[in-house]
Amino acid sequence: MGVTRTGRKPPRVGDQPLFRRMLIGIVLVIVALLIVAPLVVIGVEAFSKGWAVYRDTIIHPDTLHAIGLTVFAAIVAVPVNTAFGIAAAWSITKFDFWGRRFLLVVIEIPFSVSPIVAGVAYLFVYGLQGVFGPTLDEYGVKILFAIPGIILASMFVTAPFVARELIPLMQAQGRDLEEAATSLGASGWRTFFSVTLPNIKWALLYGVVLCNARVMGEFGAVSVVSGNIRGQTNTLPLHIELLYHDYQAAGAFAAASILALIAVFTIIAKVALERQGAGRVRRPALVANPAEKTQ
Amino acid sequence: MKIRLENVVKTFETFRAVRDVSLTIESGELVALLGPSGSGKTTILRMVAGLEYADGGHIYFGDQDATDIPVRDRGVGFVFQHYALFPHMTVAENIAFGMKVSKVKREKAAIDARVVELLRLVRLEGLGDRFPAQISGGQRQRVALARALSVDPKVLLLDEPFGALDANVRHDLRRWLREIHRELGITTIFVTHDQEEALDLADRVVILKDGHIIQQGTAEEVCRNPQSAFVMKFLGDANVLAAEVRDGKAYASGAAIDVSGMADGKAELYARPADLDWSAQGPGIPASITRVLDRPDGRRVLATTETGDQLEFDVEPERAVKAGEGGFVTLRRAKVFALG
Amino acid sequence: MRRNVLPGLRLSLGVTLFYVGLIVVLPLAALVFKAASLGPEDYWRIVSSSRALASYRVTVLSALGATVFNLFFGLALAWVLTRYRFPGWRIVDAMVDLPFALPTAVAGIALTALFTTNGWFGSILADLGIKVAYTPLGIMIAMCFTSLPFIVRTVQPVLEDLDPALEEAALSLGGSDWEIFRKVILPLLTPALLAGVSLSFARSLGEFGAIIFIAGNQPMSTEITALLVFIRLEEYDYQAAAAIASVLLIAAFVMLALTNWMQSRALRYTVRG
Numbered sequence: 001m002g003v004t005r006t007g008r009k010p011p012r013v014g015d016q017p018l019f020r021r022m023l024i025g026i027v028l029v030i031v032a033l034l035i036v037a038p039l040v041v042i043g044v045e046a047f048s049k050g051w052a053v054y055r056d057t058i059i060h061p062d063t064l065h066a067i068g069l070t071v072f073a074a075i076v077a078v079p080v081n082t083a084f085g086i087a088a089a090w091s092i093t094k095f096d097f098w099g100r101r102f103l104l105v106v107i108e109i110p111f112s113v114s115p116i117v118a119g120v121a122y123l124f125v126y127g128l129q130g131v132f133g134p135t136l137d138e139y140g141v142k143i144l145f146a147i148p149g150i151i152l153a154s155m156f157v158t159a160p161f162v163a164r165e166l167i168p169l170m171q172a173q174g175r176d177l178e179e180a181a182t183s184l185g186a187s188g189w190r191t192f193f194s195v196t197l198p199n200i201k202w203a204l205l206y207g208v209v210l211c212n213a214r215v216m217g218e219f220g221a222v223s224v225v226s227g228n229i230r231g232q233t234n235t236l237p238l239h240i241e242l243l244y245h246d247y248q249a250a251g252a253f254a255a256a257s258i259l260a261l262i263a264v265f266t267i268i269a270k271v272a273l274e275r276q277g278a279g280r281v282r283r284p285a286l287v288a289n290p291a292e293k294t295q
Numbered sequence: 296m297k298i299r300l301e302n303v304v305k306t307f308e309t310f311r312a313v314r315d316v317s318l319t320i321e322s323g324e325l326v327a328l329l330g331p332s333g334s335g336k337t338t339i340l341r342m343v344a345g346l347e348y349a350d351g352g353h354i355y356f357g358d359q360d361a362t363d364i365p366v367r368d369r370g371v372g373f374v375f376q377h378y379a380l381f382p383h384m385t386v387a388e389n390i391a392f393g394m395k396v397s398k399v400k401r402e403k404a405a406i407d408a409r410v411v412e413l414l415r416l417v418r419l420e421g422l423g424d425r426f427p428a429q430i431s432g433g434q435r436q437r438v439a440l441a442r443a444l445s446v447d448p449k450v451l452l453l454d455e456p457f458g459a460l461d462a463n464v465r466h467d468l469r470r471w472l473r474e475i476h477r478e479l480g481i482t483t484i485f486v487t488h489d490q491e492e493a494l495d496l497a498d499r500v501v502i503l504k505d506g507h508i509i510q511q512g513t514a515e516e517v518c519r520n521p522q523s524a525f526v527m528k529f530l531g532d533a534n535v536l537a538a539e540v541r542d543g544k545a546y547a548s549g550a551a552i553d554v555s556g557m558a559d560g561k562a563e564l565y566a567r568p569a570d571l572d573w574s575a576q577g578p579g580i581p582a583s584i585t586r587v588l589d590r591p592d593g594r595r596v597l598a599t600t601e602t603g604d605q606l607e608f609d610v611e612p613e614r615a616v617k618a619g620e621g622g623f624v625t626l627r628r629a630k631v632f633a634l635g
Numbered sequence: 636m637r638r639n640v641l642p643g644l645r646l647s648l649g650v651t652l653f654y655v656g657l658i659v660v661l662p663l664a665a666l667v668f669k670a671a672s673l674g675p676e677d678y679w680r681i682v683s684s685s686r687a688l689a690s691y692r693v694t695v696l697s698a699l700g701a702t703v704f705n706l707f708f709g710l711a712l713a714w715v716l717t718r719y720r721f722p723g724w725r726i727v728d729a730m731v732d733l734p735f736a737l738p739t740a741v742a743g744i745a746l747t748a749l750f751t752t753n754g755w756f757g758s759i760l761a762d763l764g765i766k767v768a769y770t771p772l773g774i775m776i777a778m779c780f781t782s783l784p785f786i787v788r789t790v791q792p793v794l795e796d797l798d799p800a801l802e803e804a805a806l807s808l809g810g811s812d813w814e815i816f817r818k819v820i821l822p823l824l825t826p827a828l829l830a831g832v833s834l835s836f837a838r839s840l841g842e843f844g845a846i847i848f849i850a851g852n853q854p855m856s857t858e859i860t861a862l863l864v865f866i867r868l869e870e871y872d873y874q875a876a877a878a879i880a881s882v883l884l885i886a887a888f889v890m891l892a893l894t895n896w897m898q899s900r901a902l903r904y905t906v907r908g
Binding site: 123223237240 | 640641643644646648650651654655658659660661663665666668669711712718721725729730731732733734736738739741744745746748749754755756779783799802806812815816820838841843844848861862864868873876880883884887888890891
Binding site for chain 3: 344345346365366367368369371372373375376377379380381382383384392393396397398426427428429442443445446
């Protein structure tokens with residue numbers, strides 16, 4: 001018998017060593033410059049004036065208030081959007097009704113709309129120039145340039161996050177399990193909690209994590225509706241802008257480092273959830289060779 | 296093109312898919328690689344194609360050592376199990392692809408003419424403008440064959456060519472592939488797990504198990520003279536009886552078969568359902584009928600012997616038999632294989 | 636149509652419609668209503684003012700530049716992440732999502748710090764005579780950053796799911812690497828690439844937070860449309876803000892429609908005859 005050469009594989013497209021090495025090299029360099037460098041520079045700038053400045057920025061009442069407000073916005077907006085995402089996914093995937101596809105498109109609109117447009121749109125609903133603004137003002141209800149406005153704008157921006165994770169997954173899973181449970185006499189809630197939820201929990205959590213990250217980081221829409229009142233309606237991203245324009249760059253980066261840390265944790269959570277299978281089911285339109293798959 | 300495999304070995308991770316296989320395929324021959332899943336038949340086909348590299352041994356195309364020649368230079372036509380038609384190209388574009396990317400430059404008109412010729416060969420005239428999604432499974436199979444033939448391959452390789460098709464389509468295509476092979480005379484190897492397909496179609500059947508060649512020969516040779524219990528069982532239904540060989544005779548459930556030359560010891564007796572007869576009076580193995588299965592071409596009888604062995608055999612459609620009836624089974628012929 | 640046997644249609648659809656109506660449709664309708672109340676002449680005057688036109692120009696051109704860059708880089712990145720295994724590829728794969736996870740304002744100040752004339756990259760580029768911060772190039776880089784994951788993440792799963800037999804078939808027919816990539820792999824990636832491109836472009840058109848720090852925000856040269864809307868608001872010129880915001884909204888809808896149309900065209904061949 002000849003010499004054994006275990007594990008040799010015939011070359012696939014793009015497997016010539018030189019090409020492969022060059023492509024990996026180019027890509028890694030760009031990733032380092034475009035993605036890694038910004039993350040690193042945040043840390044470096046945050047501590048550029050020393051640990052004391054960093055600590056003072058973080059424990060400054062305005063920063064703490066901004067953190068508190070950001071967390072509060074997330075505590076309200078994320079559960080509401082989660083409930084909405086589940087309701088939307090349930091209605092769209094478990095039933096056939098007229099206008100289903102249209103509803104899907106409408107749910108996705110916030111993804112394509114500029115956050116500034118979202119903020120302005122809210123101004124024309126609840127602001128003094130808006131549809132309900134004058135009436136609300138008469139009753140002394142303040143939505144814009146106050147916390148409710150911040151939460152509403154955040155909700156708009158993140159409305160599709162949970163729904164878009166659940167819909168393709170629940171579509172792919174079909175209705176058989178739920179129909180079986182119902183035929184055995186389970187109630188709607190019972191069916192949802194004991195049959196549907198266990199199958200979608202990772203995707204649900206995945207949507208929640210991404211939704212949370214976006215709520216905490218939203219800048220454009222919130223900056224239109226918040227009024228930027230320091231110590232009152234300043235979320236963390238707005239506070240960063242304020243410090244930055246006050247020529248307190250180190251302070252701005254210190255505040256930014258908190259959000260950067262949240263971003264890193266979000267990515268870690270995302271990777272962990274992807275290992276559980278979340279985020280895998282895509283819309284059928286994007287799958288290659290549907291013709292081959294349907295054989 | 297004559298193809299020769301010499302002590303070929305292939306291991307995936309820790310799984311030894313092909314273990315020391317040597318095989319010669321004569322020019323113009325139509326050979327079936329037959330075996331259950333995991334027997335290494337597809338791996339052998341892919342190594343001949345150059346889609347996998349052998350870990351050890353050599354593959355010769357004629358006199359040339361092709362072991363390390365990549366697939367694109369090997370000059371093989373490969374028909375994939377699920378056809379692998381390019382979904383974004385029409386049938387005609389699929390067939391023309393190989394000619395368009397060939398190092399041998401051809402005029403567009405020549406390519407078009409060849410496509411028409413190939414479409415006629417696979418009887419798909421008029422379907423050239425369709426996309427693969429718009430034609431039936433059997434038609435796709437024929438497009439895949441036309442595409443593989445378009446590059447004038449030295450050898451044609453087919454991986455489970457009829458596996459994804461309905462039974463009746465499969466029958467027609469089988470006969471048709473045989474005709475095409477006769478017409479073109481190209482060396483052809485195909486892989487199948489369906490013994491009937493292999494026996495119907497191939498000049499020679501190579502039976503594989505666990506990465507080894509167990510037996511090879513014409514359909515007649517392997518059917519009439521299976522050399523192991525595995526081949527006997529794999530090629531079709533068989534009754535198995537525990538047997539004892541003594542002095543050139545095998546004894547099983549009271550029947551005796553002449554096996555002159557076989558060493559004494561424990562053995563197994565194999566008999567096809569058609570090799571058994573049923574009669575109300577002896578002699579034979581006493582048995583009682585447990586069930587009768589009616590089939591279009593006869594009646595399959597399931598019976599239990601007094602020693603508890605289960606037997607299956609066929610009787611003519613007119614024969615009146617029913618469950619609970621007693622009688623005797625006689626052995627017309629059988630194969631005996633020593634145990635261990 | 637099959638009969639609905641599962642419970643909860645009224646509740647779930649009711650919640651969905653109410654929420655979508657209140658959170659998404661109502662504000663956008665109010666915006667359109669406000670813009671429409673201007674009358675055609677005023678509306679046209681505002682949206683075609685030279686400052687607005689200049690803002691469209693810089694926004695669209697930067698978004699185009701960023702999208703073209705991301706088209707090539709995103710495809711290369713998706714290819715490297717699916718086809719090649721090298722130490723640390725999992726980390727690179729995870730890092731691709733950073734632009735989505737990192738708040739835009741944070742990205743904005745970080746990129747500015749890198750590209751100002753005394754920043755890490757800015758100082759090197761300044762020596763070469765290239766100015767990035769406070770120029771349209773800076774806007775483009777901010778857009779590249781924020782929209783990078785779109786193309787990678789739409790192409791990657793398709794590349795992963797690509798039937799290896801298609802490539803093997805093309806190889807067995809004698810195709811060279813480049814021919815197989817161009818004639819077999821690329822066409823099959825096209826629907827995903829188009830989807831990624833339009834998402835990336837739409838995101839760039841509307842991006843605000845990451846850009847305003849690095850852009851310089853000079854009217855007529857480095858002022859993006861989203862910022863112009865913001866400035867009109869600060870000037871209490873609500874009608875102008877509404878009008879220009881409506882242009883962004885229309886652009887977003889056009890992109891949505893275009894995406895769907897391009898996708899269905901690119902997937903024509905899958906329709907059964």
